[in-house]
Every structure is written in C-alpha cells, then in structure tokens.
Amino acid sequence: MSTAPQSYPRLVWQRFRRSWLGLAGLAMLVLLLVTVIFGGFLAPHDPDSRYEPFQPPSRIAFDGGLVAYNPHESGRIDPVTLQPILTYDAAPPVPLRLFAPGARWWLLGLIPVDRHLIGPASPADAVHVLGTDRFGRDILSRGLVAARISLGLATIVVTLTTLTGLLLGATAGYRGGAIDRWLGRLIDFVLAFPQLPLYLALGALIPITIGSGQFLLLLVGIMALLGWAGLAREIRGKTMVLARMDYVRAAVALGASDWRIVHRHIAPNLMSHVLVSFTLTLPAIVLLESFLGFLGLAVKPPLISWGLMLQDAGNFAAIGSYPWILAPVGFVFVTVFAFNAVGDALRDAIDPY
Structure with missing residues (x-):
C-alpha cells in the first residue's frame, strides 16, 4: 500500500467522485461543452430555415431503419381552437441517416461544414424532433x-x-x-x-x-x-x-x-x-x-x-x-x-x- 502524499486536487477529486449526482452533472457539462462547440453539427437543420409554422414534433420510429413521420392535416378543424387537426396516419416515412448532408455551418467560426450528425437522407426533406415555432423554424436546431x-x-x-x-x-x-x-x-x-x-x-x-x-x-x-x-x-x-x-x-x-x-x-x-x-x-x-x-x-x-x-x-x-x-x-x-x-x-x- 502506497503511503506517498497525494496532491490537493487529487484529494478533491476522490471526494468529488463519491457523489453520483456530481458525476452526472459533470457528464452533462461535457455534453453542453460539446453542444457549444459542435452545435451546428448536432442540429439537423439551419436554425433560420423556415418550414410549416407550429408543426408538432415528428414521430421517430425504427421501420427497416431509422425513419421519421411528419404530421399532416387530416381535413378536420378543432372546434375549440379552430386550428386544423394534424395526424400521423398514413404519413410517408422520412428516412434518416448519420452524417447527413444539409445546411452549411462553420466549425469554430472558420471551417465550413455541410454535414450533420443525423438528419433526413435527402436535403429536400425535413424532420422536426421538437416541432417548429411560430415562424416555422426548427426548435431543436x-x-x-x-x-x-x-x-x-x-x-x-x-x-x-x-x-x-x-x-x-x-x-x-x-x-x-x-x-x-x-x-x-x-x-x-x-x-x-x-x-x-x-x-x-x-x-x-x-x-x-x-x-x-x-x-x-x-x-x-x-x-x-x-x-x-x-x-x-x-x-x-x-x-x-x-x-x-x-x-x-x-x-x-x-x-x-x-x-x-x-x-x-x-x-x-x-x-x-x-x-x-x-x-x-x-x-x-x-x-x-x-x-x-x-x-x-x-x-x-x-x-x-x-x-x-x-x-x-x-x-x-x-x-x-x-x-x-x-x-x-x-x-x-x-x-x-x-x-x-x-x-x-x-x-x-x-x-x-
């Protein structure tokens, strides 16, 4: 058993790692740091691109591969809000892929990149995991x-x-x-x-x-x-x-x-x-x-x-x-x-x- 003196930062780390909440928070901070640096890579779309306003979140499923189902109008009107009722029934699947092509973003503000971690296989399609806002912009991105x-x-x-x-x-x-x-x-x-x-x-x-x-x-x-x-x-x-x-x-x-x-x-x-x-x-x-x-x-x-x-x-x-x-x-x-x-x-x- 070693009796060599330990440095103060090492002693603090030994006490810190006993807290599972602290370790979970540290893991989240690492993810936040990655998001800050590679936010454009993680975002499936250009944050300023506009689609259908107030579109509900897409439904993600595994059907012979990872796909998304976007809601579409059912032809009925909500009697309370007077808004069109959207449905996922008979919605065409949108294939998803890793390192999908998409809108250009800048790595560290210097290097142009047009690949995203995950997104629609075709740049013409759109997937909104968290829906869109009042201007039709993707909330997740x-x-x-x-x-x-x-x-x-x-x-x-x-x-x-x-x-x-x-x-x-x-x-x-x-x-x-x-x-x-x-x-x-x-x-x-x-x-x-x-x-x-x-x-x-x-x-x-x-x-x-x-x-x-x-x-x-x-x-x-x-x-x-x-x-x-x-x-x-x-x-x-x-x-x-x-x-x-x-x-x-x-x-x-x-x-x-x-x-x-x-x-x-x-x-x-x-x-x-x-x-x-x-x-x-x-x-x-x-x-x-x-x-x-x-x-x-x-x-x-x-x-x-x-x-x-x-x-x-x-x-x-x-x-x-x-x-x-x-x-x-x-x-x-x-x-x-x-x-x-x-x-x-x-x-x-x-x-x-």
Whole structure:
C-alpha cells in the first residue's frame, strides 16, 4: 500500500467522485461543452430555415431503419381552437441517416461544414424532433445553436462578477479602515438596488434600432454591474478572518509586502470558495437570461438564445395549442441542474469539514 502524499486536487477529486449526482452533472457539462462547440453539427437543420409554422414534433420510429413521420392535416378543424387537426396516419416515412448532408455551418467560426450528425437522407426533406415555432423554424436546431450565446453570455457575466467581487471584497477585508467602510456602503447600495424595475425600464428605454451586438454588450454590462456585490461581501468576510490568522501575522512580522501576503497566503485560501461560487452563480445567470427573454429583453436576432426562444411562450393561448414551444425550458433545466449538481458536489469535496 502506497503511503506517498497525494496532491490537493487529487484529494478533491476522490471526494468529488463519491457523489453520483456530481458525476452526472459533470457528464452533462461535457455534453453542453460539446453542444457549444459542435452545435451546428448536432442540429439537423439551419436554425433560420423556415418550414410549416407550429408543426408538432415528428414521430421517430425504427421501420427497416431509422425513419421519421411528419404530421399532416387530416381535413378536420378543432372546434375549440379552430386550428386544423394534424395526424400521423398514413404519413410517408422520412428516412434518416448519420452524417447527413444539409445546411452549411462553420466549425469554430472558420471551417465550413455541410454535414450533420443525423438528419433526413435527402436535403429536400425535413424532420422536426421538437416541432417548429411560430415562424416555422426548427426548435431543436435553434436550441442547440442557442447554447453558444446563452452559455457564453452567462460565462462572461460570471467571470466579470467573480473578478470584481474578488478584487473589491479582498481589498475591503484586508485593508479595513476607511476603504472597508466606503466599499461596504457601495456593496450595500448595489445589493439594495431593485434589479427587476431596472431591467423593465431598460426594455422601454433601449431603442429598437440598436444592433444585436450592442444590445448583447449592454446586457452583459448591466448583469455584471449588478451581480458582483454578493460575492464581494462573502470574500470580504473570509478575508477579514484570514488576515488575522497566525501565518499571515507571521508574514507581516517578517516584512512581507501586502501584495505577497494577499497573493501567496490569502488568495489561495479563497480560491475554493470562488470556484464553488462560480459554478453556482452561472446557472443563476442562465435563469436570469431566460426570464428576461420571457419578458422581451432577450438578445436580438440574428443572434439566438434560450431566452429569445421563450418569447413564443408568453402567450397562454399559444402554450395551450402548441405546448412544444416550451421545449427551450428543457435546455435551461439541464444546464441549471448540471451546474448546481457539480457545484454542490464540489463544495462538499472542497470543504475539509
């Protein structure tokens, strides 16, 4: 039996893998990463191509091979919704194949590719696994491609809030005095600021002619501006405790500079909390973006996000008649569950107590 000392990351991994929920969340995060990189390859269609509006999901079956059955009109009218009744009876099968030809997409934004993981054998056919939206666009394809914007936006916002909260919180906790008082009042002000009315006001004030890229930068800036204070308060409290530890007092007595003390003695003891906070805050930003999209404050076309897709679910009549337009909720649910599961397991693995 080996008695060699193990590194701290190895000990954390040994504790982390005891949680099956954490491992399941980690597997989902890997799938989300693959979706972000290869979303165009996984999507069966071009996310902007238009087909029949509000078409129900295709029925996938194995009939001498993998095939799909698309619904078609039965000639009858629903007496409640006054919409044509669709049926799968006598629907011609659409053969499916792996690495099917289709719309061109760009790998890493550089390499053009016209193959998709699975799709109709003929580019003239269409298969809608999750149905289509009000404009006839394939929901599955849009959801897979939208992961790039939704997760990218959340990652940028959480990175900015984490760096800002870490810098200001550590400064306030270590320096103390007037700096701590002023930064403490700033943190209290940001935490007390009502965020929802601000978002609603911005939705009314931002001109509709603003470009999609400018609106995205504005959304990232506002989320980051209002999201750093909670972490800063936590870091401030932990820094105040660490600054009074014996090894920090010994470094001060030996004449170590403030930068060396913070960099070598305090910051490493904060990283575990910052890492866990990052994994638990990111799903909150995904939920916030989806909520703002539901209110009509999502990114603007031609960009696609899960919040933008959820704008179609703002009409209760549409949800009752076309429930498949709620499919983007599934993407949000998987993302939030994965990050929360990993964050909880990571917190238990890092916490020595």
